[in-house]
Amino acid sequence: MIVKVNKEEVRIFKGANAKHAILKYILKNKMDVSALDNIKVFDSKGHEIGDDSPLKEGQSITFKI
């Protein structure tokens, strides 16, 4: 499925959660994987969501370190 992380499209397996998609984004952008330990994740409306929130096709999330 395709989701958006920080406005960037990420392809990820069906049933992935927010942390999975962010890991893929981090690897794609050659960021430090340890950043995953200190992230805050938000949905498209700006609500904070848990980092293991389930994702669905087309969903947009953002994260901050």
Place this chain on the structure above:
Amino acid sequence: MKRILSILIIAIMGWANIAFAQNGVRASYKTDINIVSVNDVHAAIENMPKMAAIVDSLRAMDKALMVISAGDNRTGNPVNDMYSDGSYPMIALMNQIGFTCSTFGNHEFDSGQEGLARNINESNFPYLCANIFPDQELGIQCEPYKFFYVKGVKICILGVVEAEFGGIPSTHPNNAKGMKFSQAEEAIRRYLWLRNECDVFILLSHIGYDEDVEVAKKFPEFDLIIGGHSHTQIDGGEIHNGVLITQNVNKLKRLTHTVLVVENGKVTGKSATNIDVANYPKTSVAAKALVDFFSDNPEFKRVLAQAETPFSSYEELGIMMCDALKDFSGADIAYCNAGGVRFEDHPAGDFTVNDVLRLDPFGNTAVVVNVTGAQLHDMLIACKSVDDHGFPFTSGMSCEVTYTDKNRSGIKELKLFGPDGKPLNLKKTYKVIANSYAMITSDLPGDNQGEDLNITTADVLMKYLQKMQKVSYQGRKCLKENF
């Protein structure tokens, strides 16, 4: 005498109100309904004593306080999930706190059919879900809705769970065998008549925030939607089309205290505030004692299998983890990242639950994908490129890797071999399984990214060991390294 008379009159009025309400006649006075709601606790039992203290303190002000869960009470903490009677610690704590009701989250089904039926029987509160239809022989007791009579107010709570994973909730498909599910919206439409039978109409939803907003837009009949599933932190509550929606992030970091003002059978005011559970200064001693009891869990010492020979390398343990994945899924090939194997030796003898949780502590899930041999070749290289621990371990195939240097910092050549020792057919499509971390780091291009099987790899290994009873991996190799 005058005082006794007035107490008697108030008591009769109260009784009359309750009696009228029970007969479907609207309560005719003003009162507050206090509700504490949680969602997606995911077995964060460490926060339950604080929640208990919050509930105790609110109950001191309102004995009729309702305590409600929007599902996913379990899954996320081995202390709970690996208990011999899976999920009993959470249920015991919910019983102690005095929950009014819960709906099913998709993870309630992780207990399996038998486990879920047992968990329901252990609960002192009902499970409400209108879009599940279990076969009768499974013994899964739940109701689509339930009326609660609180301070003379007739409250109806209707429950729904998401069924977006191919028509079932997001759990391993085996856990949903013998159960049918309808879409939540269809179930809601079917029960809209309840609006005319109560003073307060609440949807207890495990379908996610976006879906709750859609429901509110379509069905203003609800006074309140207590939501879950998307782990969305709503600041207090949000009103959409006149419907109050609440939800919190997971793991019981916060809960919501909702107050509904009911006057002459109608909700005339509603508000919701978050309470920070994780940082709440008080703890219930009784709940803490239960948590301590469950944390000292003999289940962790349970022997799953006998290791007939000692394990003396990451590779031997990694191959066993991959064998478990392959056996569970029927895949042709399994692999796991080297860093996902957390210890390198284990003596012959007992292999326990605790050993599995130490070996695979990350909560990774199993993911399957169909790829060609050539794609798998590239995936393994990509997986290694972000793992300093080494090359992935495999089952159903073996690898010969030639590095550019002794530090394994680059790969010059990778050859793949089938179980017969012959080169793997790079054009053939294989069903491949890996843990979720390995699958993501393998950077598979294109739209075919595979599917999560909704089971942790630690669970898969436990099932494998229980099935095998005896294992021996001494000297097993899946990898030849050249420098």
